[in-house]
Amino acid sequence: MTDMSDAFLDAALQHVPFDGWSEATFVAAAADVDAPLAQARALFPRGAVDLAMAFHRRADRALALALSETDLATMRFRERVAHAVKLRLELVAGEKEAVRRGATLFALPIHAADGAKLMWETADVIWTALGDSSDDLNWYTKRATLAGVYSATVLYWLGDQSEGHIATWAFLDRRIGDVMKIEEIKAKVRNSAMLKPFATGFERFAASVRAPRAKGQDDLPGRWTPPT
Template identity: 60%
Template sequence: MAPDASDPTLDALVDAALPHVAFDGWSPATFEAAVRDADIEPALARTICPRGAVDLAVAYHKRGDAAMVAAITDADLSDMRFRDKVAHAIRLRLQVIDDKEAVRRGTTLFALPHMAADGAKLVWGTADAIWTALGDTSRDVNWYTKRMTLTGVYSATVLYWLGDDSLNGQATDAFIDRRIDNVMQFEKAKAQVKANPLLKPLATTLEKLTAGVKAPSQAADADLPGIWRDTNPPQ
């Protein structure tokens, strides 16, 4: 089970780890140093973070998501087009990062084959947090496609941002706008397919096939990426 990101002891461990991450990455050495510097009993630290520094890296990412959501909530987005709201949310997610090297090291960690699932889940969580904060109410297959698309945009943006040395991140800002443009072109193409009488039967078939796809519930399966619900159960 993942550690509780709101745990003050976990928060103290993350803060203590950050000065060491630049030198040792999210490694056992960093975890040991964080436990020592935060003056926390090793047994308690291991209870909170069974995977050591990996759990600290996860907590650091989730802390950024929480800060982004707070910033989105405080921002006045009423005059923005929806595409601009999404772009602004991505920029806010980058702005709340207080340690670029920690993100760089985290990206390296979660690129490892045995950590790829954790990394994918974290980025999906960021995309979900953005859509939820912006008021997305979709509960069908669109719930997935929105998050899947934004996951790709955010992942590419972070990689670009890590290598961006332009003034005030202007190159990253332009990169975000280009990626959002790509997404809008894709959405336009989807609309054209639905409007094309020759392709309408295909679109209708796809809609029927995906009609049983529902967003995760808030109950026991809330931690799953999604479930399939049969809209026509046997009688």
């Protein structure tokens, strides 16, 4: 984000608890930073929706930075995942009402796809920070599963009144435990003489699915490279 975008978002956060991620918030934020609405819409074409998405993504960037500075090697795998999700929520603990308003916004059918995309992006940030090297179907299933765990934990966290959100962390631990049970079942299927042929067939299919490229294709028609 540019400095202007950050300033605009910071201004908007002062109004979100009262007006939500709405046009009223968008207009008020533009006035606060003394920016013409045309300039504000150049930064956030869809107005408050893009502002809400920028708020989420700014926290994701902060999470990626924090995880890069954390020694995760001393933690067990499930502890790493729990730590990452907990850290992500702690980064926005001071803006809990903005998160609540965002959850309301992205629950609307017209914005549900945007909300799902943001959950996926957060899961991807976490898996990338944890060193995930999968490049087949597992790349997708890992992110889809974690996105589900994260979104459920966010909703629980929003209603949690326990001291230090201890109830949320217990809820998170249970959700991660459920995911680990699924992995245990998959391992049992692979080791079962009766079910192994089915598992082998599925694993062949999974291996044929590839994760998206980290960078865009450079062989698309119409591409132009400036001379050096």
